[in-house]
Structures are given as structure tokens and as C-alpha cells.
Amino acid sequence: MSVPLIYTAAGIFLFLLGTYGLVAYAHLLRKILAANIMGSGVFMAFIAVAGRTPGAPDPVPHAMVLTGIVVTVAFTSVALALAVRIARTSSRVHLSGRDEEQ
Amino acid sequence: MTPGPLLLFDLLLPAVLLWLAWRSLTSSDLFRAVILFIAFNLLLALAWVRLEAPDVALAEAAIGAGVTGTLLLAALTRIESAAGRRLSRPARWRPAALVLTGTALLAAAAGLLWSLRLLPTMPGGLGPLVDRHLAESGVDHPVTAVLLNFRGYDTLLEVAVLLLAVIAIWCLDEAVPFLQQPLESPLLTGFNRMMLPILLLSAGYLLWLGSHAPGGAFQAASLLAAGLLLALFSGASLPAQWSGLPLRLLLVLGFLAFLAAAIIGPLTGRALLHYPPAWVKPLILLVEWLLTLSIALILTATVIGGRPTGSRPYPPPASPAAEGRQR
Known part of the structure; x- marks a missing residue:
């Protein structure tokens, strides 16, 4: 079992864990955490797949993941601002149509 | 590996x-x-x-x-x-749904792993290509060369995304202070006195390092943002006359500088983001410095979470009853 394979598998499982969290929880903050974990999984699989070939690592996937991390922060900050706004307007932290959580 | x-x-x-x-x-x-x-x-x-x-x-x-x-x-x-504070528990699942979802997720994992394994390997990927043109890029570190030169449009649009995030956040709400009053403790003051110069120095170092080793504008900017937030939490505030146009100009400065550098190409008969070879190093460094400043302010603005109200970042001293509710 090679190292990139281990991390590729870990990335895939992180992505699927995030998918589960996104679907199973109604709380918006949890959904944002889950989406972040999904993104981390994608980045990990991407870098690990790029690292399969021997020799010096390819800088292009690294630069793309770096860009991806910054875009993730932008998405997270807007999503959190929306969640805060929803909480302040409606005293709820989930979208309408879902049962009130415990 | x-x-x-x-x-x-x-x-x-x-x-x-x-x-x-x-x-x-x-x-x-x-x-x-x-x-x-x-x-x-x-x-x-x-x-x-x-x-x-x-x-x-x-x-x-x-x-x-x-x-x-x-x-x-x-x-x-x-x-x-x-x-209010509430616990967050998963939706209740019927056993059949749980089994079905679990099976589907595991099948997806197996399928993804299998298909990723099938991807053709390309020795070194684009690495050799980047290495061959590194001398023309104006910097000595491949990742920085890709970020600011070879795939500069990625980074340009990424800064645009950050700006859009700030615009969206500012549209949603006014800044709501999440501290009722600045944290006042001699420990924090002492920590700041020691930490702020170190953060500033490390940010400058990381930025400079980016031209020939791992580091660069985004890493430096987040250190700078950490310093700004530390200062804000301890009661520093932006003077009211700065929170209007000057703040907005500083926020877009990095993006505008990058855009200006990108347009030099078409103006001199080259492609967009194709810098003139003689100017490439100073141009990239200038863009990186301005980007760092703007990104640090953008990141700070996203944490503050709302457009500046032009007043103090903290409300007037709250009543004792309100203070009791604080965490």
C-alpha cells in the first residue's frame, strides 16, 4: 500500500463524511462545517493523486489547492454571515421546512 | 513517496x-x-x-x-x-434509510477510489514545464511562479472572490460587535506588546520568502489579519474618518494593482497577465505586497462580519443585567 493511496482513500472518506454531515443535520453551522470537511477531502484526494508519480512534486496542483483553500474561506464567511442573519431575524438556526431540533 | x-x-x-x-x-x-x-x-x-x-x-x-x-x-x-444555545443532533433516520445511505456512501467511496486509481500517471505532471520556464517567471519558487505568473488568472479571480465575499457580508448586515466591551487584562496588553511586532515581522518574512521558498501573500496576509484582530479585540478601533472611502480603497487596492499589472500585457501587444520580461520581478513583488495588505484587511472584515457603522466598534457600556448574559 503506497502513501498516496492511503491519503487518496482518506480524502474520499472525508468527502463522504462531510456529505453525511451536510444531509443529516439541520443546524446551519453544522452544515457549514460539513461542507468544509467535504472540501478538505477533495483537496486531499487531489494532492495525493498528483503525488503518485515519483520525483519532485508538481507545483500546479499545489497552487490550485492553495487557491481552493482561500476560496473556501470566502464561501465559509458568506455562509456564516447568512446563518447569523437568519438567526438574528428568525431566532432559528435551520432552514424553514425542517423540524425544530432538540 | x-x-x-x-x-x-x-x-x-x-x-x-x-x-x-x-x-x-x-x-x-x-x-x-x-x-x-x-x-x-x-x-x-x-x-x-x-x-x-x-x-x-x-x-x-x-x-x-x-x-x-x-x-x-x-x-x-x-x-x-x-x-439561544442549543444542541444539534442528527435527524432521526429510519433503519432502512440508514442502511441505504450507508451502502450508497460506501459504494461511492469504492467507485471513487477505483476511478482515481485508474487515472493515467504523468511523470512529474506539469512540474518539468514549470521548471523549464521558472527563469522567465521573475521568482524562484515554482508554486509562487504558478500562482502569480503562469496561472495568474486563478489568483486574480480568487482575490475577486474574496472581495465579493466582503461585499456580500456588508450587504447583509451592519457590524455587530461580538464582544460587549474590549477585553481588558494586563496579560493581553503584555501579550499584544510582544506579539504584534512579531506577527508583523513574520508576515513580512513569509511574504519575502514566497519569492524563493514556501510562503507568500496569502499566508502573510492571514498573519497580518491575526494581528489586526488581536488589536481589535483589545480595544483598538479604526478612526471614523477612515472607515468610509479609505477603508474601501485599501480593500480593493490589491485587486486593482493585480488588474493593472494584468492589463499591461494587452497594452503592449502581449496576452492578458503576460508581464513584460524586464519588469516581471518588481511587478510581481509590488502586486504581492499590495495583495497582502488588502487580503489582510479583507480577512479581518469577514471576521468582523458586517459593514462598518462609522462609530466605535463597541457599544456604550451595557447594563449589568446584559453583562450577566455574556459567555
Whole structure:
């Protein structure tokens, strides 16, 4: 079992864990955490797949993941601002149509 | 990367990462979930080091763990003060749905792993191509060369996305202070006195390092943003006359400088983002310095979360009853 394979598998499982969290929880903050974990999984699989070939690592996937991390922060900050706004307007932290959580 | 003495580590680290992600998603206390998420991101930085991606590791530790963690904690405080503190548990699943979903997810995992294994390998990927043209890029570090020169449009649009995020946040609400009053403690003052210059120095160092080693504008900017936030939490504030046009100009300065540098190409008969060879190094450095300043302010603005009201960042001293509700 090679190292990139281990991390590729870990990335895939992180992505699927995030998918589960996104679907199973109604709380918006949890959904944002889950989406972040999904993104981390994608980045990990991407870098690990790029690292399969021997020799010096390819800088292009690294630069793309770096860009991806910054875009993730932008998405997270807007999503959190929306969640805060929803909480302040409606005293709820989930979208309408879902049962009130415990 | 072949299995070596580090194989045990390479088996343990992904296992711990998956466990942290799972705990962060399932613990019913959201504060604990956020702390576990920050720990997850810090260990993720370690995984990037193992995957020989030190630039990504630096960005992950500074932006993924630091900035995202601060954003989450700030948002959690605001959400709980607006909607009350509540536990978050998963929706109740029927056993059949649980089995079906679990099977589907496992099948998806197997399919993804299988198809990723089938991808053709390309020795070195684009690495040799980048190495061949590194001398023309104006910097000596391949990742920085890709970010600011070869694939400069990625970075240009990424800064645009950050600006759009600030615009969206400012449209949503006015800044709501999440501290009722500045934290006042001699410890914090002493810490700031020592830490702020160190943060400033480290940010400048990381920025300079980016031209020939792992580091660069985004990592430096998040250190700078950390310093700005520390100062804000301890009661510093932007003078009212600065929070209007000057602040907005500083926020877009990096993007505008990058755009101006990009347009030099078409004006001189080259492609967009094709810098004139004689100017490439000073141009990239100038763009990076201005980007760092703007991105630091953008990241700080996203944590403050709302357009500046032009007044003090903290409301007038609250009544004792209101203070009792603070966490």
C-alpha cells in the first residue's frame, strides 16, 4: 500500500463524511462545517493523486489547492454571515421546512 | 513517496483526521464541534507536509485553521446570542434509510477510489514545464511562479472572490460587535506588546520568502489579519474618518494593482497577465505586497462580519443585567 493511496482513500472518506454531515443535520453551522470537511477531502484526494508519480512534486496542483483553500474561506464567511442573519431575524438556526431540533 | 519508516505515521494520521472530522460532525455541542474542527485543520496541515506540499500546509494552518476557526467561533457566539444555545443532533433516520445511505456512501467511496486509481500517471505532471520556464517567471519558487505568473488568472479571480465575499457580508448586515466591551487584562496588553511586532515581522518574512521558498501573500496576509484582530479585540478601533472611502480603497487596492499589472500585457501587444520580461520581478513583488495588505484587511472584515457603522466598534457600556448574559 503506497502513501498516496492511503491519503487518496482518506480524502474520499472525508468527502463522504462531510456529505453525511451536510444531509443529516439541520443546524446551519453544522452544515457549514460539513461542507468544509467535504472540501478538505477533495483537496486531499487531489494532492495525493498528483503525488503518485515519483520525483519532485508538481507545483500546479499545489497552487490550485492553495487557491481552493482561500476560496473556501470566502464561501465559509458568506455562509456564516447568512446563518447569523437568519438567526438574528428568525431566532432559528435551520432552514424553514425542517423540524425544530432538540 | 514509498512506504518507509513513516508508514505507521501515514496510517495513523489519516485515521486521526477521519476520527476528528467524525467527532466534529457528530458531537452535539457545537462549541466542541468547532474546536475539533480547528484541531482537524491543524492536523491536516501536517498531512500536507507528508504529501510534500509545504505551501498548502502553511496556508492550511494560517487560513484553514486560523481564519476559518476565528470565523466559526465569532459566528457561533453571534448565533447563540440571537437564537439561544442549543444542541444539534442528527435527524432521526429510519433503519432502512440508514442502511441505504450507508451502502450508497460506501459504494461511492469504492467507485471513487477505483476511478482515481485508474487515472493515467504523468511523470512529474506539469512540474518539468514549470521548471523549464521558472527563469522567465521573475521568482524562484515554482508554486509562487504558478500562482502569480503562469496561472495568474486563478489568483486574480480568487482575490475577486474574496472581495465579493466582503461585499456580500456588508450587504447583509451592519457590524455587530461580538464582544460587549474590549477585553481588558494586563496579560493581553503584555501579550499584544510582544506579539504584534512579531506577527508583523513574520508576515513580512513569509511574504519575502514566497519569492524563493514556501510562503507568500496569502499566508502573510492571514498573519497580518491575526494581528489586526488581536488589536481589535483589545480595544483598538479604526478612526471614523477612515472607515468610509479609505477603508474601501485599501480593500480593493490589491485587486486593482493585480488588474493593472494584468492589463499591461494587452497594452503592449502581449496576452492578458503576460508581464513584460524586464519588469516581471518588481511587478510581481509590488502586486504581492499590495495583495497582502488588502487580503489582510479583507480577512479581518469577514471576521468582523458586517459593514462598518462609522462609530466605535463597541457599544456604550451595557447594563449589568446584559453583562450577566455574556459567555
